[in-house]
Amino acid sequence: MYQEERLVSIMDFLQKHNRISVEQICTIFDVSRDTARRDLVRLEEDKAIVRTRGGAILPSVHDEVKSYSKRLNFVTEEKQVIGIKAASLIYPGDRVILDASTTVQACAEQIKNMDCTIITNSINQAEVLSSNQEINIQLLGGTLQQEHRFLYGSTVIEKLSDYHVDKVFIGVVGISEKGLTIAHEEDGLVKRKMIQQSKQVIVLADHTKLGHTDFFRFADLQDVDLLITDQTPSKEFRELLYKNNVELLTADLEEGDE
Template sequence: MYQEERLIEIVHYLKQHERMSVEDICDQFHVSRDTARRDLVKLEEQNAIVRTRGGAILPDSHREIKDYQHRLMTVSEEKKAIGRAAASLIREGDNLILDTSTTVQACADQMEAMGCTVITNSINQADILSNKAKVTIQLLGGRLQKEHRFLYGTSVIEKLSHYFVEKSFIGVVGISEHGLTIAHEEDGMVKRKMIQQAKQAVVLADHTKLGVTEHFQFAELKDIDLLITDQPPAPSFKDMLTKHGVELLVTEKGANQ
């Protein structure tokens, strides 16, 4: 494939997935990392992308953080597989924290009928779990972010400080050497507290989030215990996780690729 063809395909991929890492380019087009970087430099010169550490995103004029209802309609099979793997870690009697992400919602969807307590600031998570008879739900009250349907603010963080749980399940927009990042600071502050209150902090992130750095860092890699994803990361990414004591779980389908 000629470079011009790759550049068109890279932009097409970004319009669908919002982010693309150097590793994604290497895997998809069977090129070296140097070739992938040259492609990104060329696209940046054309003002078609914005380069990030480890990959690229579209310029702000082409990007948007989709509202929650839109993202619900586009929950991928990869996210469902991650959610299924996360749900398999839940045990009878567990106290849990679930954040607002659609990948974490995939976990809530697939939780078995067992007695446990879930603390969340997500209206959607509470609605899904309300159909599971044995699950006790504690919905954290605060200011409503209408577009993305989560509650935030000092009252949410204060309330969280009184709960101690076995596991928290957290979604991200990016996870990289710069830690866990997200677009909205108010959401990130709540996620930070959710991690602090759990014995085990579990991050759910599909492969498009790996190597990505977003606007607001809410935790460092050393703050989390387990990352569940759908494709094996690059060796350098695995080494980074090991260095910070983070375990890695790749979904069954991804592990067999």
Template sequence: MNLYQDERLPLILEELKRHQRITVEQICARFGVSRDTARRDLVKLEEQKVIIRTRGGAILPSAHQEVKGYHQRLETVSKEKKQIGEKAASFIHEGDRLILDTSTTVQALADFFPNVRCTIVTNSINLADLLSAKKHADIQLLGGKLEKKHRYLYGASVIERLRSYYVDKLFLGVVGISEHGLTIAHEEDGMVKRTMLQQAKQKIVLADHSKIGVTDYFKLADLSDIDVLITDRSPPYSFHQLLQQYGVELVITGEETEE
């Protein structure tokens, strides 16, 4: 494939966006160029500030986007999140003891919450309010310091109280899930989520496709710490392989469960 550099560069970027990283060897094989030419391509892309060069290749720079306030995020709850919420609700059964975290993806399951007797532990003000309409739901709202913008309770008192509960299932949202594990934007929220993971028999992560391959600021767990990932699109093959390696069940909305 004989292409000029200005023709190769956008194609290299496409490969990077698809796979999150690329090596010099992959560029050589893909475009039929020498290692020196591949390196020059990466230098040019680095000058344009669209990649970060690494030893032997390149990765995409992190997109440090501000996490919107809770009400802003509720206004933009996507069709994908609603589909994930509906699928997550099918995991809830009579007599379950549950922990529900504060993410809007987890809140999306409230619209589909089954009419069963269950116990819910949460630090989300909005979820507690929504689920209070469920006749058979016994709700334990964890008390602590109020994070006004994102509408959750956090702090030492929340973590201490959480450690008193042992539940059947946890439904957890994240900002990013990647080979580096589960990450979140705020450390105080991450510490609460980390404790939630310790208190549940089955850990179920809800994440739409935009969260897969993303690594944010604070790591709260490894992939090996979770049992199920519910998402709306099949992830890249390499990430799918990682999930299988760590024994994580992948559930894709509208598709059959994959082992």
């Protein structure tokens, strides 16, 4: 077998098993240890692997976090039905915090025009709600993160300390045994304070976020009261929620057709 053929087969093995040892390469392809090492050196030069002591693993892959406007172009039907379900939990007289995520914006778009108070650090959420004359909107002032369209910083966190609300709706990049995670620390610090100021913490996350862990942890699972998602999670994930006293609410896709 030529080296190029071996390299393809080694990558196929890694895709299935995540790691491979020099001994495994020798056994599978009937080659010497020197040949196996040369194969790994070649793959490393091509940035296809990360060499470890005695073998190799696949490099970590980090999903690009698209800008807010680009993410809005990919607001899925799943997010829309989650938003409908979440909005149905807001009642007249409620005092509510909405964070700056596209899934929470799907909730904002469904909130009825009623006498309630909405606090947010998202210029998009404030704009969406501005046509509802009955809603009292409190936009938190701070430093504008232009690409992702949220306000952050010490002034936002200090102002949040003055509010005590009934519910907070939080979006995440990942929710797992590691807790609630997000891509940007400055966003996560604001979300953390929002959670501290609310009686009920409601997380909105479509099925792709479940079991995923991103860069910055801003809360633990035990901080969450309710998770709204679009598909029934795996048994293992449901057990994780139960262990942390998180209530689960699954939105019905048919609701989005009403």
